[in-house]
Structure formats: C-alpha cells, structure tokens
Amino acid sequence: MRALQLVADRKLEITDIPPPPPPAHGEVTVRIGAVALNHIDVWGWRGMAFAKRKLPLVVGAEASGTIDAVGPGVSGFVQGQLVAIYGAQTCGLCQHCREGRDNLCAHVGGVHGFHLDGFAQEKINLPARLLVPAPPGVDEIGAAVTPVTFGTVEHMLFDNARLQPGETILVHAGGSGIGSAAIQLAKRMGCTVITTVGSDAKIERAKALGADHVINYREDRFEGAVRKITKKRGVDVVFEHVGADTWAGSMLCLKRGGRLVTCGSTSGVSTNMNLMQLFQQQLRIIGSFGCRMENMANAMQKMAAGVVAPVVDTSVGFEDIDTALRRMESRDVFGKIILRVG
Numbered sequence: 001m002r003a004l005q006l007v008a009d010r011k012l013e014i015t016d017i018p019p020p021p022p023p024a025h026g027e028v029t030v031r032i033g034a035v036a037l038n039h040i041d042v043w044g045w046r047g048m049a050f051a052k053r054k055l056p057l058v059v060g061a062e063a064s065g066t067i068d069a070v071g072p073g074v075s076g077f078v079q080g081q082l083v084a085i086y087g088a089q090t091c092g093l094c095q096h097c098r099e100g101r102d103n104l105c106a107h108v109g110g111v112h113g114f115h116l117d118g119f120a121q122e123k124i125n126l127p128a129r130l131l132v133p134a135p136p137g138v139d140e141i142g143a144a145v146t147p148v149t150f151g152t153v154e155h156m157l158f159d160n161a162r163l164q165p166g167e168t169i170l171v172h173a174g175g176s177g178i179g180s181a182a183i184q185l186a187k188r189m190g191c192t193v194i195t196t197v198g199s200d201a202k203i204e205r206a207k208a209l210g211a212d213h214v215i216n217y218r219e220d221r222f223e224g225a226v227r228k229i230t231k232k233r234g235v236d237v238v239f240e241h242v243g244a245d246t247w248a249g250s251m252l253c254l255k256r257g258g259r260l261v262t263c264g265s266t267s268g269v270s271t272n273m274n275l276m277q278l279f280q281q282q283l284r285i286i287g288s289f290g291c292r293m294e295n296m297a298n299a300m301q302k303m304a305a306g307v308v309a310p311v312v313d314t315s316v317g318f319e320d321i322d323t324a325l326r327r328m329e330s331r332d333v334f335g336k337i338i339l340r341v342g
Contacts, residue, residue, distance in 0.1 A: 003121035004318050004339075005056035009047035012059065014318045020125040023071030028128045030065040030083065032119050033342040034144040037324060038062055038177065039266050044114045045325050053115050059321075060339065061087045061112055063119035064134070064143030074128045082138070083131040084146040084296055085119060087112050092129055103155070103290035120318070120339060132296045137304035145177065145310045145336055150299035151291030152263055153181040156239065159295070160286045161261040165190035167236035170226055170253050172196050172246055174206040174214065175334040178263070180311040182239050183209045188307050194229060196222050198331055205334055209311065223249035234258060244268030254283050261286045311335030 003017045023029045040061050067081045077083070089109035090097050096104040112118045134143040157163045169186050173179040174195030187193050187210030195206050196217040203214045215225045226235060234255030240246065241264030250260055251274065260283065277283070302308045313335040316324050324337045 001122040002318065003058050004060070004321060006044060006059050007056045010045055010322075012045070012321050013056070015056070017058075017121065020123055023069055023074075023125050025071055025073045026127055026129070027071040027125050028067050028074055028077055028131065029069040029071075029123055029125050030085065030131070031068040031123050031342060032060075032063055032065040032121060033082075033140045034064055035060040035118075035120050035339040035341055036062040036141075036144045036149060036177070037328060037337045037339055038148050039264065039328065040111070040114055040148070042325055042328050046329075053110075057113075058117040058119070058121050059113045060118035060120035061114055062144060062146075062148040063087075063341075064140050064146070065119075065124075065342070067131075068123060071125075071128075077128055077131065077133070082134040082140065082143055084134060084143040084300065085112075085126065086130040086132070086293055086296070087147050088290060089116055090130070092127065100292055100294055102292050120321075120341060122341060130293075132293055132300070134300055135304045137306075138300045140342075141310050141312060141338055142303045143300065144338065145181075146296045146299050146303075147291070149177045149310075149336060150181050150185075150303075150308070151295040152288070153178050153185055153239075154295035154299050155291040156261045156263055156288045157182065157185055157237075159292070160288045161237045161239075161259045163189065163191065163237055166192075168192040168194065168230060169237040169239060170194045170196075170222075170235045170250070171211070171239040172242050172250070173198075173331070174209070174211055175202045176241070176331075177311070177336045178241060179239075180206075180209055180335050181308065183211050184308040185302075186239075187211070188302075194226055194235065202334055217246075221249070222246070223252045226253040230255075237261065240264075242267050244271040247271040247273070251277060251283065254281065257282050257284075259284045259286060261288050263288045313337050315340055 090105035091107040243265035245267035
C-alpha cells in the first residue's frame with residue numbers, strides 16, 4: 001500500500017509498504033482518509049525531532065479514517081465508522097490515562113508522524129482506545145482536524161486558560177489552523193476577539209470567522225494596537241503559539257492578573273522575560289501540550305451543532321507535500337492544508 005515517508009531531512013518519498021496484519025486484541029484497522037498538516041510536520045521535515053527516531057518514517061500527526069476491521073476484545077466500533085485518531089501513543093494504564101488526562105501520560109511512547117510512524121498511509125492498526133467516533137454531521141475533514149487543531153485549542157482555552165464569556169482574548173496568527181479555531185471557539189462563547197495576521201489579504205477572512213479586531217503585525221506593532229483597542233487595560237487572555245518573536249509583546253498585552261497560555265514556539269524556543277512584570281502584574285503563564293480525548297469529543301460535538309467549522313486552505317495529494325510544507329513554513333496559509341490519503 002502507498003505511504004508517504006520521510007527518508008532524510010527535507011526529503012519525502014511516496015513508497016510502497018506492506019499492509020498491516022489483522023488487528024490484534026484491543027486493536028482496529030483504520031483506513032486513513034485525510035491527514036491535516038501541522039507545524040509539527042514542518043519540524044519533523046526539517047529534522048527537529050528532539051528525540052531519537054528511525055528513518056524512513058511515515059509522516060502525518062493528525063488524521064481521520066474509517067474502521068476497516070475490528071480485532072478481538074473490541075466493542076463500540078463497527079466497520080465503516082468514521083473516527084478521529086489521537087496522535088500520541090499513550091500507555092492507557094498510568095494514573096493520568098485512567099483519569100482522562102491523556103496528554104500527561106507517564107509512559108507515552110511518542111507522537112505519530114514525529115517519533116513513530118504516522119498516518120500518511122492507506123491503513124494502520126491502532127489501539128481502539130485511541131479513537132474517538134465522529135458524531136453524525138461531522139465529515140472526514142472535520143474529524144481529521146480534531147486531534148491536534150480543535151482539540152489543542154479546547155484544551156488551551158477551557159481546561160487551562162479557563163476562558164470566560166465576556167472576556168477579551170488576543171489570538172496570535174489568526175490565519176493558522178489553531179488560530180482560526182481559537183477565533184471561532186472564543187467568539188461563540190461571547191468573548192471579544194483580537195487577532196493578528198501577516199497580510200491585509202487575511203484581515204477580512206479573520207473577521208468573517210468572528211474576530212472583532214484584526215491587526216496586521218507586519219504593518220503595526222501588535223502590542224501597541226492591543227493597548228489602544230483595550231484603552232490601555234489589556235486583555236484577559238493571550239493565546240500564544242508563535243514563541244520568541246511575540247513573547248515580550250504578548251506579556252505587555254495582558255491586563256493585571258491576565259493569563260497567557262502557550263502551546264508552540266515556531267519562531268524560537270528561547271526568550272527573555274521581565275520577572276518584575278510577571279510578579280507585579282500577577283500574570284499567569286500556562287503551558288499546554290496536545291489535548292485530552294474528551295477535548296476531541298467536545299470539539300466534534302460543536303462541529304456537529306454548527307457552532308464551529310474547519311477552515312481549509314487547500315487539499316493536496318502525496319505528490320504536493322513538499323510544496324505544502326514550504327507554504328506552511330513561510331506562513332503562506334489561511335486555515336488547514338489537508339493531505340488526501342483515501
């Protein structure tokens with residue numbers, strides 16, 4: 001069967017690999033339909049693995065598919081059922097896993113597509129416990145953008161930042177996959193949403209998603225614009241995932257007692273911080289990684305209800321993966337790039 005494998009840094013090949021064997025106890029075979037690309041795919045393509053991995057490696061960290069076969073000991077899944085796939089190989093046994101805090105697993109085996117073979121292949125065997133059924137009204141693309149994109153944002157905004165109706169939030173990079181999801185989720189709960197984009201062409205698209213104020217960060221210093229918009233009060237929450245380039249400005253945007261929640265560092269992993277600002281303003285900084293499987297289920301329920309919807313930039317085949325990753329690297333996207341598999 002076809003697969004898309006990373007064979008060297010910045011070198012991907014379409015290859016033929018053996019299909020999976022019949023699913024073992026507790027497993028199902030999933031026929032992959034769509035893979036949603038993320039910056040973690042860009043990092044892996046660049047060679048930024050931060051952990052031991054073996055090449056060639058099948059790429060793709062976020063995906064959906066349909067149940068192709070059900071192994072012994074599995075209930076609740078039937079052939080042809082659409083599912084979203086949790087992207088990390090959790091143990092399912094530790095206290096965190098048992099309590100539903102999947103992204104804090106004490107014995108996680110790695111992230112698919114980054115440390116472990118990913119989902120850019122026609123079929124894969126997976127533990128049934130790592131699959132979340134898609135409700136009626138959610139299609140293949142909606143399920144595909146749930147595990148990383150919408151799930152991550154659900155976890156950041158509601159589990160960690162504890163965003164409340166009526167608050168003001170700054171969402172960085174509103175044209176990114178998670179940025180476009182954060183705008184929708186925050187606005188639908190009654191927040192005032194300020195977002196940044198990298199070009200004037202993205203302004204109206206961000207407003208169409210629900211952003212109240214859109215700042216072109218290439219034209220204006222976003223921290224100055226935010227202070228002006230909020231009449232120097234600042235925002236309650238900053239949704240941060242850019243990293244070093246925006247960190248100091250993000251801290252300046254917070255009101256006293258404000259919360260910064262971060263899940264990414266695409267512009268760099270190290271930065272400086274004003275500690276006096278941190279404690280005098282009583283700011284809270286919250287790290288957030290991945291999501292809980294419950295976040296995935298909640299996100300798909302909101303999609304099914306028409307509260308939020310995936311924002312798709314383009315849909316590509318295996319042969320166009322390099323172009324897609326370069327576009328993501330240059331931030332020349334609005335929403336998600338979907339890799340077609342099935």
